[in-house]
Amino acid sequence: MLKGKYFMNLPALSCISRRNIKVSTWSPLATAFNTPPIQSMNIMRNETGLFNIPELRSFEGFYLLRENAIHRTDALIEEAISHTRKRKMVEIFDELSDVLCKVADMAEFIRLAHPKSRYSQAAEDACISISGIVEKLNTHKPLFKALKNVVDNKDIFPTTAVDDHVAKLFLFDFEQSGIHLEENLRQKVVRLNDNILQLGQRFMAGAVSPRSILKSVLPEDIRKYFSVDGENVLVSGLYTDSQSALAREAAYRLYLYPDSHQEQLLSDLLRCRYELARTCGFETYAHRALKSSTAETPGNVIAFLDELSEGLRSRADKDFEIMYQHKVKDSGKNLPLAAWDTPYFTAKIKKQWLQTSPSEFTPYFSLGGCMEGLNNLMQALYGITLQNTELEPGECWSNDIYKLAVTHESEGLLGYIYCDLFERNGKPNQDCHFTIQGGKRLPNGEYQIPIVVVMLNLNHPRWSGPTLLTPGMVDNLFHEMGHAMHSMLARTEYQHVTGTRCSTDFAEVPSVLMEYFAGDPRVLRSFARHFQTQEQMPDDMLQRLCVSKNIFSASETQLQVFYSALDQFYHRKPLAEQSTTDVLKVVQQKYYSLPYVENTAWQLRFSHLVGYGAKYYSYLISRAIASWIWQTYFKDDPFSRSAGEKYRRECLSHGGGVPSRQLVANFLKRDVTPENLSQSLITEIDTNNDKIKEMSRDFDIN
Known part of the structure; x- marks a missing residue:
């Protein structure tokens, strides 16, 4: 019987030096991912079924x-x-x-x-x-x-x-x-949950809908930047990459113009959430959302945001001053820096720093090369191998799926990762990780192995060459594989708390930590090779790429602090006579260096308020913890086996089986206080800024 397959079981890479990883040819794993999947005929039509x-x-x-x-x-x-x-x-x-x-x-x-x-x-x-x-x-x-x-x-x-x-x-x-x-209160909870679901869906739909205005409202020289539908102009976003400052400003003011219907939906959503929390015995919805989290209470979140905000203010102001000088140079006018300027100048200055376009990096990041790099890293840190595995007929939902067996050098098979990496019609356009089967200890003492899917949306490989990734795609691949490895390396008693099934503000720690590895020149040097010549990426390109990822990190972090604080303030007590925009103005003045733009309401486009209600801060705390772990255990040697095994044993293996605040404190040997969390990010920003200054002696970024 001929079975549908990509490749037969392939041998693992041989043991390699963890400090100076060099190979002269692609490994079988890299070759598999650099080649279009092969589907053989299945004459007998015997199929195993999805996921076996x-x-x-x-x-x-x-x-x-x-x-x-x-x-x-x-x-x-x-x-x-x-x-x-x-x-x-x-x-x-x-x-x-x-x-x-x-x-x-x-x-x-x-x-x-x-x-x-x-x-x-x-x-x-x-x-x-x-x-x-x-x-x-x-x-x-x-x-x-x-x-x-x-x-x-x-x-x-x-x-x-x-x-x-x-x-x-x-x-x-x-x-x-x-x-x-009591039954009447329980029925009230059911009604409130239903209302919250419906309000959230309607708010999210409105958050992404384009703004339609009469084209006569816009001057003709600006109108050309937008889509025209008869007598109307459609503004579908913020046009942050437009070289026209007037177009960026027009898009910002029009797309974010206040909408009374969206305002009512958001106000009703926040009111229902507060009423739900109070009915269930919580002080606010934020208290309910943060129960069993790393932060534990809204007070701890605000203390962390306040501490971080204070440390960021002067550093973010320096970022904005650089952007302002570039704006003056571009426009020839002494105009203040505005909210619609920062994404544009951040991207422009980073590109100037790289001295090349992101596309010039892609030949060094073939998909197979990146998978080889991940395998090298996993071997060095944990003693595990990622092995491309034969697929049975009918096992997958599409013919372009890879299946990785994750095998430990002494423990054997740890689990399976299905890699759904290529775009196709109807597939969700998002990078994400799905748990198909959680790991757990079975009554007979065996372990129910975890099964997960990593989903990306990359271009298909061609017969003329492999799929090539931009630096941002490499970061995303490492991020999602961080989630997958959390699932693979956990060894919990219960599937309810396996791997990523932990508090939201800890679930992102392993994936964010993997981004630190993806941004380290020592790690990238181990696999960033030209897909045709196999030559390593030139060192100057490699160094500029790694340092460029941290340009303007203070101002970008400050923006996340602002978003997180607003989310917390919205989920306190009801807004009474205040609108959500009134609250935004107050919060922005305290937490963000740039002023509020009159007659705008960007919060009405902020769909994360639905999915991350009172938890938007989670990314910042996860990043703070990941940064803390990186600085403590991996900064000196990103291939350290002793650090990797300790991280697995004391962090990853527990999943959500240990309260995350306790788990982090035990691993880092320090209390998880707002001061310690904030300091880890400030230290990281200062260290990176020093590297930028050192490298900018031959390149004028200021």
Whole structure:
């Protein structure tokens, strides 16, 4: 039988020097990813099913998976509420979670990624069915009482600190639906959640809709920069890359002009969130959102933002002064720097610093070369190998998927990463990581291996040459692989807390940390080779690329502080008579160096307020922790095996099984205070600015 495949199982790279990694030819892994996937004929038409799930040999299998999940769920509920149960309550709940997640997580991915409508529709039906099961569980009071009794009074079986922590997480998830409240209040929670969902969807739709105005409003010399539809001009964004300052200003003022409908949607959304939090016993929605997070409380978040803001102010002002001087030089006029100028001059000055266009770097970043670099790094840090693995017929949803077996030198197979890296019609245009199956300890002592998908949107390789990545794409690849490796390297007792299933403000730490590796010249030097000649990237190009990533990091960080602070202030108490724009003006004056632009309301275009309500700060804290880890353990040697194993053992292996604040403090041997978090970023910015000054002696960036 001839099977659909890309390549047969390929040998791993041989042991290499971690300090001076050089190879003269592409490895089998690099060759595989630099070559268009090969699909052989499957004469016997025997298929294994999606993700090797036999039921999914056809789309109808989703209905069978759903029915199996329902039956198993019913049995687990009976076990949980039984007076004669024979195992820990947390073990029953985790199996219940595992049964539902195995169907829901996989179906959610297939719903988004499968090119055939029959599969995507069946997957969507499965998602809806599992959601219905979860809703029923959220109203199952005997089940809730059984869990709450264990959390409040201890289990009848001996438990560990991890058991107790995970049980509390399950209880909090239960209470999100208001099951612990009187029936009238529980129904109120249900209504509020429904309102919040609908308001959020409507707000997000409005946030991306173009602004239509009469073309007579714009002078003819500016009108040409925008799309014209009859008598109207459509402004679909901020046009930050336009060389015309007038076009950038017009786009900013028009696209961000206040919209009363959007304002009402946002105000109603914030009011419903506050009412939901108060009904569930929280002081504010921010308190509810931050429960079990690294930050723990809104007060800690604001203290961190205030501390960081104070340290950033003078440094960001220096960035803006450089941009201002460039604006004066470009325009010949002494005009102040404005909000519509900063993205343009940031990009322009970075390009000047590079002394070349980003496209000139791409020949040195073939997809296969980048995968080889990741493999080298994983071998050095953790003793693991990424091995391109044969795919069974019917195992994948598209014919351009790669499957990596992640294998440890002594532990064996750790898990599988499916790489869905190339663009196709209907595929979501976003880089992301999906968990298909979470890892967990099984009753027989074996480990349920994790299965994940890494999704990017790269150009397909051609027979004339491989897929080439821009420096930004390399960063994204390393970022998403950071999520995947978090899933692979975790070895948790429970799938409910495996890998990335941890607090939002810690989940991004491993992926952001991988960006530090992607920005280190020692790491890039190990794989940045021309796809044709295999010559290493010239050292001056390499150094300029790495340093350029940190130009204007103070002003860019200050903008993130501003966004994060606004998100926190919105999710405090209701705004009363103030509009969301009134709040924005006050917050911007405190946290951002550039002034508010009158008659604009960019927050009405800020869709992250829906998905990251009260959690937008998470990226900043994750970056602060990642920077702290980098400076402490990897700055001197990014290939350090001892540091890598310690990081895996004390951080990655726990997933969300240990409270993230405790986990970080234990690993870094210091308390996770606003001062320490802020200082890690300020130290990083100062160090990078020193490097920029050193390299700018022969290049005038000022």
